[in-house]
Amino acid sequence: MLKLMKLEWKKQRVNSYFKALMICIVSIFGAVSLMAWTSGEEIEPLFPDYAELMKLTNVFIRIVFIIFSSVLLSRLVIDEYRNKTIQLLYTYPLQRKKIIQAKLAIVFGFCFFSIILTSIIINLLVLSLNPMFPFFEAPVHVGQMVASIPTTILNAFMIAGISLIPIYFGMRKKSAPATITSAVLIGFLINSTVSNGGTSASLFQFIAVPIVMCLVGLIIGYLSYYKLDKIDVA
């Protein structure tokens, strides 16, 4: 399995996605920072404290990496079917389900670690830049950041699971646009926020929603390969 993942990594040049990952991190941080700084001079600033800043940052992170993962899914799975290279892969002395498992594991792992890495970098940037260029008035403590680690890991896991859902839409017509479009819709849907002016809530905050969607993603991932050894290759 690990060997297959390495081959897949090498074949699809997954390393090149780290550059895109860095661009995503800078963009997310840039967007949140600009919002914080421009609203700082108003009577009611957008982010009164660290928790509020991270709330919006996490929304961006979730949307960006669900879409990012769908791009990877398209490249690793859908394109193999579209370009018919999947036929070549299935003529190798390897279990087909292992080949697909390796691809999905890369997508899941990349999404999971990207979210963790992005959260760490943004937290470090906030911690180091806030005293010089304040994002919010309330002081930020390392303890607050450390306390958010378990939630970050759990959220990263759930988003990585959710990021597999678009394969269901993509595989129906072997379409990369369908994969990415469905990811955009899922990303915006689970992060959609309703507000009464004072308080706001998003679907992701109802813990049952991300858990169920994560399970749906993992089940879709499983269904995408469980019968593969017994069916014809289109």
Next chain:
Amino acid sequence: MESVIRIRQLGKTYKGIESVSNVHMNIKKGEIYGFLGPNGAGKTTVMRMILNLVKPTSGEIIVLNEIVQPTSYLYLKNIGSIIEYPVFYEALTAYENLELHCEYVGYSHKVAVEEALEIVGLHRVGDKKISEFSLGMKQRLGIARAIVTKPDILILDEPINGLDPIGIKDIRELLVRLKEQLGVTILISSHIVSEIESIADTIGVINRGRLLKEVKMDEIRAQHSNLEQYFLQLIMGDDQHA
């Protein structure tokens, strides 16, 4: 002589249409088996069934004494193939594509890749990306990939499509050399009957999903003027009968 591929009562029905029906084939070790038939006769489907890309509805395929089950895959280590047209990872170079193939098959490849590229005359363009390759070059590279791991069996579906006359001659000579020097068993289909005639030991003629005849090339030479005439007689006779 020992059979390398044995096919018994093979059938494939897809959406209620029988594309292959009751096919029997016997491919002996070290021979070149020419598989002939008009477009849509079922050649590619049979080849894909041998490679387990398509699952038979009925019958049995035995490759190197192992019954091919829907979940079989280890026997594929002994088979090099081109099905329909060769596909590659366009962003990789020719060398990288072959290297990757060896890694997937689990074959030590240090010299093999260069050798294979040299055999098909692509050693000077090994570092070029596939997107820069012509159809003929891709076809040559497909053959290089099929032979790079030195398999016991080659399954080649229309391998000379897109090749120029020199390319066709090179591939013809290569296949004969592989058979004679390495004892490789080759199942080859082609529309160019004269090419099959010049290299095949046994001919299988398929039409409308049924194998009409499996005959030694020597018999055809002894009883008929040439393979083309024999082939056309068989096909037209079968079509009239239908």
